[in-house]
Amino acid sequence: MSSITRIDGGPRMSQAVVHGNTVYLAGQVALDAGGESVTAQTRNILDRIDALLAKAGTDKTKLLSASIWLADMADFAEMNAVWDGWVARDNTPARAAVESKLAAPQFTVEIAVIAAL
Incomplete structure (x- = not known):
């Protein structure tokens, strides 16, 4: 039976959960760049x-894999410009990007990823 490790857990959710050889991250928003440009928010999220x-x-x-939510698909190219500079070119994940209303209006991007150990 595989153990489960929770990272930065709180009463509602953990920021990451490790099970077996897989790491599941919660959706990340730009806590240090809320209300700023899509570029700044995406950079902050990828740092997180x-x-x-x-x-x-x-x-x-x-x-x-990566799941990306944008408050407005008009920001897709701006987000991708940051993503493309960050992602490991020879190790790109499966990815989806959709438009969605996010939990708070100051956030325009949210990203969740799953990774192997």
């Missing part, structure tokens, strides 16, 4: 993802 993956013992080269 890097930090959580490191806490779990892995990194972006081991991404399996």
Whole structure:
């Protein structure tokens, strides 16, 4: 039976959960850049993802999948410009990007990833 490790847990959710050889990250928003540009929010989110993956013992080269929510698909190219500079070119994950109303109006991007250890 595989153990479960919860990282940065709270009463509602954990920021990451490790089960077996897989790390599941909660949807990340730009807590340090809310209300700023899509570029700034995406950079902040990807920094948060890097930090959580490191806490779990892995990194972006081991991404399996990514789910991206945008408040407005008109921001798709701007988000992709940051994503393309961050993602490991030879290790790109399966990915989906959709338009969705996000939980708070100051956030325009949310990203969740799953990675291998």
